[in-house]
Amino acid sequence: MEDKSQYGRMLKKENLRNTSHRQSILEALEASKEPVSAETLYLTLREKGISISMSTVYRALDVLAEKNIIVKTDFTDNNKSLFEIKREEHRHHLVCVKCRSVIPVMECPFHEYARALERQFGFSITGHKLEMYGYCRKCSESMDKSGNAP
Amino acid sequence: MEDKSQYGRMLKKENLRNTSHRQSILEALEASKEPVSAETLYLTLREKGISISMSTVYRALDVLAEKNIIVKTDFTDNNKSLFEIKREEHRHHLVCVKCRSVIPVMECPFHEYARALERQFGFSITGHKLEMYGYCRKCSESMDKSGNAP
DNA sequence: GTGCAAATGCGAATCAGTCGCATTAAGGAG
DNA sequence: CTCCTTAATGCGACTGATTCGCATTTGCAC
Numbered sequence: 001m002e003d004k005s006q007y008g009r010m011l012k013k014e015n016l017r018n019t020s021h022r023q024s025i026l027e028a029l030e031a032s033k034e035p036v037s038a039e040t041l042y043l044t045l046r047e048k049g050i051s052i053s054m055s056t057v058y059r060a061l062d063v064l065a066e067k068n069i070i071v072k073t074d075f076t077d078n079n080k081s082l083f084e085i086k087r088e089e090h091r092h093h094l095v096c097v098k099c100r101s102v103i104p105v106m107e108c109p110f111h112e113y114a115r116a117l118e119r120q121f122g123f124s125i126t127g128h129k130l131e132m133y134g135y136c137r138k139c140s141e142s143m144d145k146s147g148n149a150p
Numbered sequence: 151m152e153d154k155s156q157y158g159r160m161l162k163k164e165n166l167r168n169t170s171h172r173q174s175i176l177e178a179l180e181a182s183k184e185p186v187s188a189e190t191l192y193l194t195l196r197e198k199g200i201s202i203s204m205s206t207v208y209r210a211l212d213v214l215a216e217k218n219i220i221v222k223t224d225f226t227d228n229n230k231s232l233f234e235i236k237r238e239e240h241r242h243h244l245v246c247v248k249c250r251s252v253i254p255v256m257e258c259p260f261h262e263y264a265r266a267l268e269r270q271f272g273f274s275i276t277g278h279k280l281e282m283y284g285y286c287r288k289c290s291e292s293m294d295k296s297g298n299a300p
Numbered sequence: 301g302t303g304c305a306a307a308t309g310c311g312a313a314t315c316a317g318t319c320g321c322a323t324t325a326a327g328g329a330g
Numbered sequence: 331c332t333c334c335t336t337a338a339t340g341c342g343a344c345t346g347a348t349t350c351g352c353a354t355t356t357g358c359a360c
Contacts, residue, residue, distance in 0.1 A: 017326050017337060038317080053340050058317060060338090079229070079348075080316070094273045103271055109263050114282065121253055122287035123244045130280045132264065137272035167306060167357050188348080203309050208348060210307090229317075230347070301360105308355070314348085324339070330332090 014067040024050050025060050026069070026085065034102050035073055035082035035093075073129065092130040103136065164217040174200050175210050176219070176235065184252050185223055185232035185243075223279065242280040253286065 007026045008018040016022070028044050029036070036044070042057045061083050065072040073082045073093075084091075094103040114125050157176045158168040166172070178194050179186070186194070192207045211233050215222040223232045223243075234241075244253040264275050 019326070019338065021339080051340095054316095055318080055341075056339055062317095078316095079231070081229075094267065094271060094275070103273065105267060105271075107263075110280075113257075113259050117244065117255060117282070121244060121255075122290075123253065123282075123284055124290050125244070125282050125284040127284070128280065128282040130260075130278065132267070132273075132275050132278040134273055134275040134277070140272075140274050169307065169357070171308080201309095204347095205310075205349080206308055212349095228347095303360090304358100306355105306357080309353090311351095313350070316345105316347090318345070319343085320341105322340090324337105326337075327335100329334085 010069055014069070016063060016067065021050075021052050021056055022060050022064070024048070024052070025057065025064070029070060029083065029085040032084065034104065035071075035084040037080045037082055039080075041083070073131075092132065094132050094134065094136070160219055164219070166213060166217065171200075171202050171206055172210050172214070174198070174202070175207065175214070179220060179233065179235040182234065184254065185221075185234040187230045187232055189230075191233070223281075242282065244282050244284065244286070 007023055011018045011022060024045055025041065028041055028048075038054070038057050038061055041061070042052065042054055045052050045057070061070065061072070064070040065083065069086055070083050071086050073084070091104045091106060092108060094105060108130075110128065110130070114128065117123060118125055157173055161168045161172060174195055175191065178191055178198075188204070188207050188211055191211075192202065192204055195202050195207070211220065211222070214220040215233065219236060220233050221236050223234070241254045241256060242258060244255060258280075260278065260280070264278065267273060268275055
């Protein structure tokens, strides 16, 4: 999504006005390699010299998530929601429970599984979220050295 | 887990005192077929005539989740956390985005996938959470009738 | 039984997220 | 380009789940 006018089209398609704030938010999310919190996003924008309020950030994130342009995620921890742009392929995440780093993962082998569950329960699955917890390479190594088992 | 003294052993093993409140909480979670919120649990206990405070419920749930005796889950919605007892086999969930019903699912076909990711990223996976969203049978049907697409 | 750290109760505090309302600005019509 | 409607925004107050401080109680090792 290098072409920024693309955002305008996406917003229009959803009957959302193409405001400069929404543009900035989408650009910031696009630029971010990992999911960010509303607050982080707010601070990022302020740093860029953009004058915006928290309410607007929250409201924009809500409506964008509702329209499926971005994805809202809740990693169990500090009970803060994180947001990321919806890319071509959806992603899953490896979350390090120690240093809290997040590694995005592209592959998703769950389509057959989902199909089977739909048949079994008469449930129509429209989306899913998979998060995996554990220790990233660095944290496992540092614990090995210090003698603490993961 | 019919044998309630089992709880005592589990707690002791984690260096937690075997208090009557923790017993009650574990029993209530054991009895519940689906994940419950702290508040629901609190009310359930009060109804049973157990005098307990919200802080205690929260604190007990926290420590039990930390010790891996129960599981804390955040379904994106009303930003309330849900808790359930950790059973033999872990579960996944089908969450209806309309009526909010939750269907637990036993099967978990992800072990190979997890293994592959561990190799690929040097990440040591200790747990995972999969939630699937969509429309349960009842809600899809009622929407079909009313003409609203899911 | 005694002693002491862990657990609890209570109410105050925190803090992400929401809301009401007045103001501003998209963007379609003319 | 200007006008007009209405969505979007800012601000500050508010909410509601969760946490915290501190005094009191209770489990349990000895």
